[in-house]
Amino acid sequence: MGISGLLPLLKDIQVTRPLSDFAGQTIAVDAYVWLHKGTYGCAAELATGRRTHKYVDYAMHRVRLLRHHRIQPYVVFDGGPLPAKQGTESERKKRRDENLARANAFAAQGKHTQAREYYVKCIDVTPQMAYQLIKALRAEGIPYVVAPYEADAQLAYLERIGVVDGVITEDSDLLVFGCRKVLLKLDVVESVVTCISRGDFGSAGAAGGMPLLGWSDAQFRRMAILSGCDYLASIPGVGLKTAWSLLRKHKTVENAVRMLMLEGKKKVPDGYLDAFKLAERVFLYQRVYDPRQKRLVHLTEPAEGERLDAETDAYVGSDIEPALAKQVAEGDACPISLLPMDDINATFVPRALKTIPLNVKDARMPGGGKATGSRQNVGKGTVGILSFFKPRAEGSSGQQTATSHAPGHSITAGRASGKRTLAEVMDHDIAVKRKKQEGAQREGPSREVRNSKFFDVRQSSFGGEDEDAIASEEPDYPVAGPSRITLDAGKDKENVPCADDDEVFMEDAGAVEQEDGYISPSPSMRRWDSPEVSSPLRVRSGAQLDVEEEEDFGADILSSPPVAARQTRFSMNMDAARATSVVSHDGGIVLVPNTPSKRERRRRGHHARNDGAGPDLQHILGECDWEWDDRTSDIECSGPLDPSPSSASTSSGPVTPSDIPSQGEADACAQALTEAEDTDEVTNSQNAAARHAKVAHGWWERWGRGARSPAVAPPQTPLKRRETTITPEGRHRPLQQRRPQSATNNSKHKGKQQNLHSAGRRRSLVFTETVKKTPRGGLLRGTSSRPDTANSEQGEDSAGASRNRFAEFRWAGVEDSVGPCRI
């Protein structure tokens, strides 16, 4: 949804720019779009529970495209649902289930084309799917972060603090969140993007009769909210144009709404102003993860003197204890369940292809990439590899600006055969686009132009023997360090670090059968491989963990902390866990043994995806107790995120947008909010209801398939203020105070009223877990990765995968959850 009509309104200032314009910059990427588009190519597989990683390939292709243009991607994932977002879920879920049923029906008849049509409509991108992409990002050293809540706010924050220079997304909300540079509609064939710059707003809207010249960020934001946003449905009959007119005439929302009510032409829902204030606060103060401080912060820190009341504080996303927040941000914990990330496809072990373990001093490939002999050297040279990775880890704490370059620390290198590979890839892209255009219009006139552009790009980018240009400009971004480097060059020759020869590599890699049954001549990333954007060499870690059916997609030495790398291989013996019942380490962890009742499990639903043909990981991995690789445990691994506080050194982001009204954004907002505050303190039923209005896209809607109305939750006793913070001991999630029936609905003015839950009390979730202290101080939790798949029943409540984890835990009263219940 975003803001309806906003992008058309800004069409005047939308400029198409080549990706090369952003060379040297770090651009944040809204991963959801790529993931979702990527699922279209494997919708049936996903819907039927078959393992696949095509959507990862799709996203990585784009990642590599950016890197090809010297752009450093910074991938941002959606996180947990905002407390505010308790939206219409059952309706969507029903539609998905219907579509799935229809798709399966068609599939049963062999009508796969029609089946796919419905398969794509029941796909839901889950955090576990996002984790598959994260694994690939780790393997290639691409920085990323999982937002605690909405990616929108996280993206805006990264830009604001100067960690990134712009944002690639399709969501107009980013502008409302204060992004200065928003890039949409990435065209992989033309290598262009549509760019909207906040600085150009002054010249926008003139054509449409609603110029934005002189509008402050605050005014712009309020116009957007007034016209209807994700957090608040608009007053019926009010759209962008009307919102613009109202604010232009009345300046403040209060006045505008007052006028509307006096006129009586429009029905202003009771409590609208209050809801508006809350919605604006979500845009302003939503919690995000600060990769430098490694903790949650507000997108904008509330101005001095303004304190967010407890309710608002929860509304913008509850705080999460730093250690846990870090795990979520780095993909080690599910942002929804806050439990250790479940690797739904452990057989997918992405690796960076064709990476050259370059000598730090000699990053350039000999002969423009013809380093045929380097493979063996690399493979045996453990020392060389270590020396290769070492600077990466160290560099992560050093230079950190987005545009900084690390000439000596190249992690990529081209190969002679790379051109061909890239050409193939681009040929394919062009073919796809041509196909698309042919479908739309007969005879495209610009075909030759496209080709020309293509060749120009190729030549200028990596033609000749200038591969190291890329290598030298590769920012030495802090990425996941090698968790373990164990060479087993003796046995698994195919796992020996590859040379830079395409053919040789493919031969070594051998044919592998992918999840989808296709036989690929080489591992997963062959297809989209392009040398200049290839990544660090990865070293296969032998077969210390034998997993049945494991496909060798490569090793994961670059995959972050040992914890993460290991988690996917674990499957905790639940019996042992129950017997132990409690394990406490110095973290002081709550451990509540629990076995949910059958009824409860039914109520909470099951993992839809594994109900079908999907294999049960528990069976694949077997049941085992914790296993720990001591060899790696003492390696301090730098996370994928920027550990350095000097990131924003170059461009001190516009923390406070210097706007035309020259009024500090925070001040202006504080003022506006305090104004509204005066007339606040109303707890009437309708205003509370309005807060639940309009909950559209976002994680909850996208991923929160298993959303449960708190109404069905067991009654709980109130929590104290402290419990509003989420800690490793448990997610203490206070519910909003009583929220009676609403006057407005999430879906914009749909006649049907939503039966809003009303939980009179707060509750707290306590989950059981065993922990393992890691060298890096993190907490390993040995909860079973998939507790209930065995009991899954098709057709039953197919809740999101992560939500299933709740089945392993229980809702506990406050007496169990007040503070860390040390045992």
Place this chain on the structure above:
DNA sequence: TTTCATACGTCCT
């Protein structure tokens, strides 16, 4: 004239 509802597309071995 503006809003609102609906349909459609995103992939592509």
Place this chain on the structure above:
DNA sequence: CGTATGAAA
């Protein structure tokens, strides 16, 4: 998520 389209207010 977006765009496009057409009908209704």
